[in-house]
Amino acid sequence: MGDEQAIIVDREPVVHRFTVEEFLALDEAGAFDNLGRVELIEGEIFEMSPLFLPHGSILAELTASVVIALRERFPALSALTPVSLRSDDHSLPEADLLVVELNGTEGDLATPDIVRLVLEVSASSLRHDLGRKLRLYARTGVPEYWVADVKGRRILRFHSPSGEAFAEQAEFAFGDMIASATIPGLLVDTARLR
Template sequence: MTLAKVRLWTVDEYHHMTAVGVLAPEEQVELIEGQIIPMAAKNPPYAATNLCAADHFRQVLIGQALVRIQDPIRLSEYSEPEPDIAIVRLDSRKYIDHHPAPTEIFLLIEVADTTLAFDRGQKANLYAKAGIADYWILDVNDRQVYVLRAPTPEGYQQETVFGSDAVLAPLAFPGVDVSLQQLFP
């Protein structure tokens, strides 16, 4: 039996597919490790949590970082995911000429109502391999936060689950206390 090689797409090819109409602008997809992956539907509890969390981070990090919602980040030649929230370095031009790269990312957050296994598995491995030091998953159903830290090429070495009553500081902002209950509606 002959095994077929899998053709992986680069970020440039992915952008070209949209430019020429192979991928429609309204398609909800992201490029992960060379594969075009459909994104999950945005249910009301998910959308409300995403909005609450982004609003809270904008308030507590005003003037210290940009809070991007469901915008692309470029992790490698083969990965351009769209995390629910990306806390990134301030850029006076608002990243007009590139998407934030790992060296510009302070914290990534995914909101999970139906995607917890994917966010803890494939997304976590992708972010760890890129060296993202601080990755949080907001579990909408159980109102808890998974905090993943200490990235290695094989994955995160530390995962801690906090209840929504906890207070936590992002690694990049140790003086900023985030009340986790403020991240949920």
């Protein structure tokens, strides 16, 4: 090589974080067809567990209770399930239930500005729902987040997002009447949860 010296740069590999647009393009191209349910969290693609009967049963009962409570007093709010929430440029979680205000909303994806409450049912994903998802929802300003812990037979209610956490938390047993912390007058009956 003569007088030339090879320059060796010691550099860590660069991690590519997928954007929502890249994730949607991959989905449309069929990249996830053999995986089942997937979601994008902080640029990483997660394959979610299958939805077993306990998850489906709890979600159905909570959805019915939320819909009934909304119809009685909140005609401007809708309960959607399941629906993708474009939380930021690198996250597209598929929430089990969203309470949203759809008036004048444009686009195909829910965004944090229309979300009033997010609910996740955790039959096998409690650590994920109370970890990465909780931090994501807090960071993107979701005003209220509920996690139905199927094994623990409880619902955790979080509100007042601050950074990557929620300043307020409460716990309710299955069977309790739960009042929303951020939607005054919204009461959800969980008496039928098994």
